[in-house]
Amino acid sequence: MTTNKNNLTTSWGAPVGDNQNSMTAGSRGPTLIQDVHLLEKLAHFNRERVPERVVHAKGAGAHGYFEVTNDVSKYTKAKFLSEVGKRTPLFVRFSTVAGENGSADSVRDPRGFAVKFYTEEGNYDLVGNNTPVFFIRDAIKFPDFIHTQKRHPVTHLKNPDAVWDFWSLSPESLHQVTILMSDRGIPATYRHMHGFGSHTFKWVNAEGEGVWIKYHFKTEQGIKNLTEEVGTKIAGENPDYHTQDLYEAIEKGDFPAWKLYVQIMPLEDADTYRFDPFDVTKVWSQKDYPLIEVGRMVLNRNPENYFAEVEQATFSPGTLVPGIEPSPDKMLQGRLFAYADAHRYRVGANHNSLPINRPKAEVHNYQRDGQMRFDSNGGGSVYYEPNSFGGPQETPENKTTAYPVSGSADSTAYDHNDHYTQAGDLYRLLSEEERTRLVSNIVGSMKQVTKDEIKLRQIQHFYKADPEYGTRVAEGLGLSVPQEV
Numbered sequence: 001m002t003t004n005k006n007n008l009t010t011s012w013g014a015p016v017g018d019n020q021n022s023m024t025a026g027s028r029g030p031t032l033i034q035d036v037h038l039l040e041k042l043a044h045f046n047r048e049r050v051p052e053r054v055v056h057a058k059g060a061g062a063h064g065y066f067e068v069t070n071d072v073s074k075y076t077k078a079k080f081l082s083e084v085g086k087r088t089p090l091f092v093r094f095s096t097v098a099g100e101n102g103s104a105d106s107v108r109d110p111r112g113f114a115v116k117f118y119t120e121e122g123n124y125d126l127v128g129n130n131t132p133v134f135f136i137r138d139a140i141k142f143p144d145f146i147h148t149q150k151r152h153p154v155t156h157l158k159n160p161d162a163v164w165d166f167w168s169l170s171p172e173s174l175h176q177v178t179i180l181m182s183d184r185g186i187p188a189t190y191r192h193m194h195g196f197g198s199h200t201f202k203w204v205n206a207e208g209e210g211v212w213i214k215y216h217f218k219t220e221q222g223i224k225n226l227t228e229e230v231g232t233k234i235a236g237e238n239p240d241y242h243t244q245d246l247y248e249a250i251e252k253g254d255f256p257a258w259k260l261y262v263q264i265m266p267l268e269d270a271d272t273y274r275f276d277p278f279d280v281t282k283v284w285s286q287k288d289y290p291l292i293e294v295g296r297m298v299l300n301r302n303p304e305n306y307f308a309e310v311e312q313a314t315f316s317p318g319t320l321v322p323g324i325e326p327s328p329d330k331m332l333q334g335r336l337f338a339y340a341d342a343h344r345y346r347v348g349a350n351h352n353s354l355p356i357n358r359p360k361a362e363v364h365n366y367q368r369d370g371q372m373r374f375d376s377n378g379g380g381s382v383y384y385e386p387n388s389f390g391g392p393q394e395t396p397e398n399k400t401t402a403y404p405v406s407g408s409a410d411s412t413a414y415d416h417n418d419h420y421t422q423a424g425d426l427y428r429l430l431s432e433e434e435r436t437r438l439v440s441n442i443v444g445s446m447k448q449v450t451k452d453e454i455k456l457r458q459i460q461h462f463y464k465a466d467p468e469y470g471t472r473v474a475e476g477l478g479l480s481v482p483q484e485v
């Protein structure tokens, strides 16, 4: 059918006769309900927003590719990592965590670092942050933690009391709090930060042998950060500073790139390592498990439509391909459910069929129907399994590998509770100037807390990480380190 692209149509494709004047009874109105073009236009406008993400609402995205630069096939059978030189298209979304969709980019907050690899075996989502650790290590605490980062139910203001109360009562957060309050808490741009898978994952090779791994994306642009003062100034002058920077860099051909590395731990080390390797509040020392190069990610194409691509992109840590499996990390286990569920609610049950999420690999399954099923819905093909009609069947070689478990089904706390050594190691790794800024950032935030009890409890955590750290924060707040510590 030939249509003239310059002719305006309704969403059902009919030509529009008047798009400037609503249809009224006489020149003064009232407006007529028979103006279905007006009704559709207003009603569709009311529905232009999908619910914003509860976390990571404000973000920017870009397309690019991943190229393998080192042979890791002895560790994983994932086909997109199978040979040096192999390229896989991908889409990345960077984000802040706590702010709403229109909030400022240059705030102190972790940054989301989510990558969707469109591999030949289906999509693989690596949904991480710009920090190697997280504030909590059990998903059951996540809604409470996020409540503390959001707004007070009465004032609708951010609430430092809630933030520091929760952190001081959840000492596993200390390591991430130290990273957040350090210079890297406000990256200069999305291009000047590292990315981490944060959790431990399992890689499995063609022989079915596994290793535990952690992912590190290292920025080729170098680490650059904003001070508290500059970040605050930019937040007022240009709240979309990071979004604009990423778009403009790619637009002018200055393509940002990251090198991907993994740390690899033999399965048996998990029982004896001095930290629980599945505890996402801890890192694996790079002295124990050095970084091994895997490949290079380059972002070289901007989205053509922000809503269609960035807003409708749906990432989930459970979007895995053969050769990459979850670990028992309790935070990861919760995310395997929560992310996909968020997208079913936010974008719809068929979110994986949208162009930005649709795998390049063909999808053959028995899922049918649901809201906005906009493909052929399987047509007349067989719609149940097992069947005698030649429908798609499982491939046992792609089964997830087994691992032994033991103990009782129970609400179980972690055995390891040393939240201080690694936070202290980080403090001791900082230069004197970096320590001064870290303490100043913490004091600036904590002095807004109204209860001394909360401040004193948190000072004890800093002190246990490093006596100098705790003492300097206490001095900055005009308090003394409590005797009992």
Ligand code: NDP
Residues within 6 Å of the ligand: 132, 179, 182, 183, 184, 194, 223, 283, 284, 285, 286, 287, 421, 422, 423, 425, 426, 429
């Ligand atoms: P290493 O000396 O081998 O590694 C130190 C790491 O610290 C490097 O990855 C470095 O990143 C990073 N780093 C430096 N400054 C900061 C900062 N302000 N915020 C966050 N990261 C920073 O030591 P270990 O592996 O034994 O780790 C020591 C401490 O380093 C840990 O307790 C942890 O706090 C921190 N760290 C460790 C990571 C790991 O995977 N082991 C990853 C990130 C931090 P870069 O090379 O870019 O400077």
